[in-house]
Amino acid sequence: MRELRKRADLTQRELATAARVSFRTVENLEQGRGGTPRLETLRKLAAPLRTTTSHLQGDHAEAGNPDADTVERWANVRAALLGPPPVLGPDDVPPTVAGVQTLVRDMTPLFSGDQFAELSTVLPPLLREAELLGAEGRSVRVRLLQLAGWLMVQTRQFEAAEVALSRALDGSADRLEGAATVTTQCWLLLRQGRLSAARELAARWADELEPRMSRATPDELSAWGWALLRLSAASVRDERPGDADDALRLAHAAAVALGREHAPGGDFLRAFGPTTVALKRAENASVVQRPDEVLRLSALVPMGGRRPTSNNWNRHLLDVANAEVELRNYGRAVEKLTEIRNNSPEWLPNQRFARDILGKVVRKRRRLTPEIRELADAVRLPADM
Incomplete structure (x- = not known):
C-alpha cells in the first residue's frame, strides 16, 4: 500500500482525506498493525490509490466468524453436509x-421466511434422507442442497456453504439449474470478500446464459439477470464502476423484457424482475457511499406485483438505514432497523452491516433509548461499542 500511495503522489494524510478514513487507519495499514482490514476500508482506499479492492486485499478471504450460539445451533446441519x-x-x-x-416443498416457506430455529432442527435428517435416495433423487437433492447452501451463506458458515453448493452444481442437469446454484456461489464469494473470484464466476456465467432476447423464456431472462446482478455487485465493490454500470444496464434490459417479477418454478431464490433490479441499483449506490442517491432510488422502487424476497428487501432496508445515518437522520435509521427486527427477527443477528449501522447511531447518541438498547441486543452489538 505504501508503494501505491507513493506512485499516486499522496502523503498518508492526503490519502486518508481522499478515502474518508482516519489518518491512523492509513498509518496502521502501512505498518502492518491493526489486523486484517475490513473490505469496505479497502474499497475506500482503492480509488485514490488507482487500483482495485481485490488487489489491495490480496488472497485473503474473510472468515465466517459466526458467534458461539450460531455455531452450536447449526452443528447438526454442518455434520450432515460435511x-x-x-x-x-x-x-x-x-x-x-x-x-x-413433499418434505422439501413443505419446508421451503421456512427458508423464505427466515425461520432459522425450526430449520436447524428439521434440516439435518432431511439432508440425510435426500442422500439415501440415490440417482433417482438427483433433482430433489440438488434443490435441497441449494437451499442448505443459501442458508449456510446467510449464517456465515462458509465451509459448509461451499460444500453444499459445489455438490448442488455437480448434480445439476442443465445450465438453468446450475445457474440457480451459481447465483448463490457468487453471493458466497462476495460475503467472503473474494471479489475477483466472484466477478470472474459471474461474468463467465453471464456470457454462457445470455439469451436471444426475441426468443428468451422468462426462466432464461431470470437466470441471465441474476448473473449480471452478481457481476455488478462484485464490480462495484472492486472499484470497477464502469463494469458495474454495464452489468446493471443489461440486467435492467432483462427485467424490462420480463415486465414483472418472475420466480422460475416458484423458487424464491431466483425471483427476478424490475423490483429486484431497482433494489440492487440502490445497493450499488450504498456501496459507493451516495446516501442521497440511495434514498432517491428507494422512493422509486416499484412495489406492485410479487413482493421481493425477504433477503433482498431486508438488505434494501439496511441500505436505507445506512443512508439515513450518513445524513444524520438517526431516528429514521432506527425506524428502519426496527422494521427489519419486527419482520425478520432471526435474519437480523446474522447481518454484520446492521451492527455497523447501529454502532454509528450509538456513537452519536449521548443516551440510548429503550428501542436502541433492544436493537443493540438484537444485532448482538458488542457492549464496548
Missing part, C-alpha cells in the same frame, strides 16, 4: 423420492 455419507441400518425404512419432495 460428514460421511449416511448408511441405512438393517431395520431402517428407506426414504422415497415422493416423500422427500
Whole structure:
C-alpha cells in the first residue's frame, strides 16, 4: 500500500482525506498493525490509490466468524453436509423420492421466511434422507442442497456453504439449474470478500446464459439477470464502476423484457424482475457511499406485483438505514432497523452491516433509548461499542 500511495503522489494524510478514513487507519495499514482490514476500508482506499479492492486485499478471504450460539445451533446441519455419507441400518425404512419432495416443498416457506430455529432442527435428517435416495433423487437433492447452501451463506458458515453448493452444481442437469446454484456461489464469494473470484464466476456465467432476447423464456431472462446482478455487485465493490454500470444496464434490459417479477418454478431464490433490479441499483449506490442517491432510488422502487424476497428487501432496508445515518437522520435509521427486527427477527443477528449501522447511531447518541438498547441486543452489538 505504501508503494501505491507513493506512485499516486499522496502523503498518508492526503490519502486518508481522499478515502474518508482516519489518518491512523492509513498509518496502521502501512505498518502492518491493526489486523486484517475490513473490505469496505479497502474499497475506500482503492480509488485514490488507482487500483482495485481485490488487489489491495490480496488472497485473503474473510472468515465466517459466526458467534458461539450460531455455531452450536447449526452443528447438526454442518455434520450432515460435511460428514460421511449416511448408511441405512438393517431395520431402517428407506426414504422415497415422493416423500422427500413433499418434505422439501413443505419446508421451503421456512427458508423464505427466515425461520432459522425450526430449520436447524428439521434440516439435518432431511439432508440425510435426500442422500439415501440415490440417482433417482438427483433433482430433489440438488434443490435441497441449494437451499442448505443459501442458508449456510446467510449464517456465515462458509465451509459448509461451499460444500453444499459445489455438490448442488455437480448434480445439476442443465445450465438453468446450475445457474440457480451459481447465483448463490457468487453471493458466497462476495460475503467472503473474494471479489475477483466472484466477478470472474459471474461474468463467465453471464456470457454462457445470455439469451436471444426475441426468443428468451422468462426462466432464461431470470437466470441471465441474476448473473449480471452478481457481476455488478462484485464490480462495484472492486472499484470497477464502469463494469458495474454495464452489468446493471443489461440486467435492467432483462427485467424490462420480463415486465414483472418472475420466480422460475416458484423458487424464491431466483425471483427476478424490475423490483429486484431497482433494489440492487440502490445497493450499488450504498456501496459507493451516495446516501442521497440511495434514498432517491428507494422512493422509486416499484412495489406492485410479487413482493421481493425477504433477503433482498431486508438488505434494501439496511441500505436505507445506512443512508439515513450518513445524513444524520438517526431516528429514521432506527425506524428502519426496527422494521427489519419486527419482520425478520432471526435474519437480523446474522447481518454484520446492521451492527455497523447501529454502532454509528450509538456513537452519536449521548443516551440510548429503550428501542436502541433492544436493537443493540438484537444485532448482538458488542457492549464496548
